[in-house]
Amino acid sequence: MKATHQVVITADISRPVEEIAEIISLFLGMVPAEKKREILQDVDQLVGEALAGLEADTNTDK
Structure with a gap:
């Protein structure tokens, strides 16, 4: 079994x-x-997909 590592972030x-x-x-x-x-x-x-989604939302709101 492959070892997994976890990181807890605050x-x-x-x-x-x-x-x-x-x-x-x-x-x-x-x-x-x-x-x-x-x-x-x-x-x-x-990030590019998220930005494209925001652009689409902005254009829809107009």
């Missing part, structure tokens, strides 16, 4: 950008260098 929601950046850095620090690009590309994809 974040200050009054600083969302900084907290998200710190969490990403934390996770990137725990993976091999060859996985970092893949993780960042996946995060970029999810």
Whole structure:
């Protein structure tokens, strides 16, 4: 059975950008260098989809 690791995170929601950046850095620090690009590309994809959803919502509200 493959070992799994868990991280419990407490974040200050009054600083969302900084907290998200710190969490990403934390996770990137725990993976091999060859996985970092893949993780960042996946995060970029999810952020892009979230932004597109916000744009769609904004256009619908008009």
